[in-house]
Amino acid sequence: MNRLDAIRGATPGQDHNARSIAALAANPACDRRAILDAAAIDKPRLMRRLRFDDRWGQSPFAIQRNQQFTDLVKANGAAHLLRLLRTLLDLPIEEAGYVNLEDAGGNEGQVARHGHTRRIIRQTAEGRGRATILDRPLLRLDVAGAQVYLEPDVIAFQLGGRFHIVAIKSFAIVDDQADTPKVSAAAREAAVYVHALRALVGRDLVSHDVILVCPRDFTNEPTATTVDVRHQLVTLARQLSRLTRIEAILDRLPENLSLDLDALSPAQIEAAVAAIPARYAPQCLSACELSHLCRREAHDLGHLDALGRVVRDDLGGIESVQTALRVATPGEPVADDQAEIAERLRHVARLYDEAVA
């Protein structure tokens, strides 16, 4: 991984969290994203240096609301949560041991906290100790050779059964329905925790059903439901293994590539980013900090991908705006493999001109 460190240079790297790890799967074909993630480049900072405005913040009201709801669910030894888990997991009443793992004997360091979490989880898994709900655990995951610490909301443990990850989210479930994008984002994030916990205690002891706790209707009353994250786990595992095979991408990059954000001028940063091929698609706009940069570049080059998946699929085999319009013009020379789409495009162009006229 020395090559990746060299690319990052002296600038401090960006810490991963469950959300950023989940985002790795957003655009698997993009070399640029893969390299920047593997080298832990601080993407928001990169964009600020190139004078793109930062649009990735969260509203203080949303943060506040989330905190408020999480506190409510965990208040009084997670009383609300226990009640919900009893119904959902058939947790017997006597099994109500709540353990806060945040306090590792006064030691606040991440290594110590993680060690503490590991001990308690192992004990619980072996049937020693009375923990049912483990609050504020600190898990660890290996991402492209770096140790990343993760803090799931809580881990619930069902006696004689398996560990369940609990995700506490403040979006509402109204009449048993919630916003799909929000649920999928929560599922992707929870899958990261499941993956990390499985690395610790083994695959069979961690359920692929995560428990999503949300406010019900327009109230503050928590309600719980299970979400199957098997699909997200498979995607995540594939992404993580791809990051360790980053060498193949590195081999295609210029020898002395550097993205040392503190040391380089904006023009140099831009040139270095441009040297790593990207695969921009409009979906990136909601998933990647770099998207506005890549979009500008893609439009400058006339990439069809930038107009959306439908256009790219409809015009299969044609890469750019210019090529598409050229082959649509009667009399222009056309490559053999584009003959069919060219004929269709010319027909369509004629139809359009007739109808508009």
Add this chain to the structure above:
Amino acid sequence: MSLLHSYVKVKAREQGRALPRATVRHVHLAEAPMVFVPLRLAGEAAAPLGAMVGTDPARPTLLVVPQPRNRDLRFQFLADLGAVLLPYIDRISRQVETVEARTPFERCLDAPQIVVPSPGGVEFAAKLGRSSRFRRTTGPYAVDPAVPMLGRWLTFLAEQSEFAGSSLMVAMTDLLTAHWVTGQSAAEDADLAALLGWIDPPEGLTGPEAAALADDPLTPPAGPDTHPEFDRQELQKAIEHYDATGSAAQVEEALHGQLRPTWDRVWQAIGLLSALKESPGATARWERDRVHVALHRAWIDGGGLPQGKRDSAVAAAKRLARLEAAQQSFEAARAFDDPLVMAEYRADGVAFAGEVVAVDLTRRIVPPGGKREVPRPLVTIETSDPVRLAKGKKVRSPSRPRQSATIADLTETTVTVQIDDGMGRGGQPAEGSVPAVGTVICYTELDPGESRRAPLPPREETPWTHGGPPPEYVPTDDDAAEPWS
């Protein structure tokens, strides 16, 4: 979407401006549409932050919730919103005519039309409706009587907007993308400011340049979600100021700054759309909208209950069938009204057009199941369209919408159709009832008529798959007794 649409997108990108997708307007625009631009508090399901609402572009009514976490203030907002929307709805929906038919029915002379900036606005209106239609006006947590009434109308309007072609509650970005094609992706078209940048850029700017301005942090989003940076820099301070002093002035000023640009854009877009001539289909669909409003008006006036929280299995099946029928007849009517829309279907091979090159007027056959010979003339059309219709397919022509025909034969360049009806009662087809040689004509499998579907079983014969005969809905006090945060 079609290949034609993709091609026009590419062309628009290259030309740097939006290109027309329709030659007529496929939506009815009311004489005085009510524009409604709502904002909500981040992180909450249905906490209104403020709204700009009204029928006069120059004089919007600004409503704000100076402390959005305060339940009483939220309901005050809904009562204020009701004070604007309900008189508008009442005034229009109380003027009713009786339509003479086999079973005469009532229809409003006009109907309310609520225009929101984006589909998010419709969703938010539905959430507001859900959160207010069960509120009680007496007892603990009593609210202003306008609140549940507003909730019922918002719910009704948001539900109607799911039906293709309904114009009662419309999202402006949907209307614009139905009439223009921009050189950006569908995800970017969802932003009203960027979309309008392509369609109607300010003097001296190209489409992409104007759309880039929409990305500027100084351009407020069209809602209902606010920009996190605005929340942090302005709104939070303004709300704190209200908490400390009781003066809503700062919140009003901040929200006015966010809402006014979107308000102006919605009116700009209404202006662009009204420049297009309304299609006959849009007028017909508006008539149906007026019937639905009259029905809902009568339901409310007759003491009907608010809409339930969830559809029963039977109601859901009925609703789904109606949604499908509306979608199908809307798509077909659009194509019949507009050659540019029909061109999308021709590009995909489900419609074709060309010149009639041969007609066999004398052909007579005994139709399947019939006894007598009847005239079934054949019309052969030469076309360069990539026809994908199979032999035996029923087709219709926009120029003869009441006459049905069947594909009888296909070659590389010609299609022969058999004319099935609309030829009079004589032994020979009536004069002009069959397309003549030299006519240019278009045929398609689309059918704008309400298609016949197998009727759903009566209520008492509801099959077990749908839960058997449903019990009557009896409202309980629980519906209104939701505890509030």
